[in-house]
Amino acid sequence: MPNAVRYTIEVAPSASADFRFVHLTDTHIMAGGRWRPRAGDFEFDTEASLRRVIETVRALDPVPAFAVFGGDLASPDLLDRGRALTAEEYEPSYRLLAEIVAGLPCPAHFLVGNHDHRVAFNRVLRPKAPAPDAPQYYSFDHARYHFVVLDSQEPGQAAGLLDATQLRWLRTDLAEHARQPTLVFVHHHPWPLGLEWIDSMSLRNGDALMAALGEHPDVRWVICGHVHLDQASQRGRLTMLTTPSTCIQLSKVTQAPKMLPGPPAFRIVDVAGEQLSTRVIHLHGAAGRDV
Secondary structure, three states, X not given: OOEEEEEEEEOOOOOOOEEEEEEEOOOOEOOOOOEOOOOXXXXXXXHHHHHHHHHHHHOOXXXXXXXXXXXXXXXXXXXXXXXXXXXXXXXXXXXXXXXHHOOOOOOEEEOOOOOOOHHHHHHHHOOOOOOOOOOOOEEEEEOOEEEEEOOOEOOOOOOEOOOHHXXXXXXXHHHHOOOOOEEEEEOOOOOOOOOHHHHOOOEOOHHHHHHHHHOOOOEEEEEEOOOXXXXXXXXXOEEEEEOOOOOOEEOOOOOOOOEEOOOOEEEEEEEEOOEEEEEEEEOOOOOHHHO
């Protein structure tokens, strides 16, 4: 059976809602290949692991209202590290991702990460993007809660960055939704985890992001991907949560790079009126239908 890590807080009493959503991240779909990580002596089928996670999400009761995919959606670049892949070479992986995600019982929202290709992503998953390489940041509401999706990709870099234009947009968006309980999604982690090699690939201007969020008392959680492990960090009233990958995980106990062959995992967030509660589900050999 899967293990679950739980974390609960109270939020501002300005919403009355009961729903759940799921956060899946770092799916690293690579059509036609398996991941052979440089920091691990194994190969991994990221497509098969994501299908297991989707099967588990389909078995959840209650059904989630929506899913958020936290970036590093497609990664055919990991099959050919010696060159920069074209949008055309990325597209089959995004099409495969779209086919798998179609099995969800709920709508999906997508972030991009450092391994993603914006042009290919927009062609397949965001055909109405305002420009071929337009960044992917926006917000949406559900049951009186406000959700913000940020784009921390800095092309060609493992670390992340939010440019000045996006930060200005964020401040405007938060001001327009004052007194509305708010959760923020970003691929790269803005605060360090205490693991040196992972923290070298964090959000480079994470302090600027958290300062902007700190100006708005109804922003409670920042949920991240990228690090392939689960951690909770709190400073004042702001909490940063990281979600493990749906495929390969990273070691939590060594400062040296070390990758592990799973287990696949995802995060559930339950909203009950003024309370947010979350747990991470790790699929330790269980079929999704058996969870």
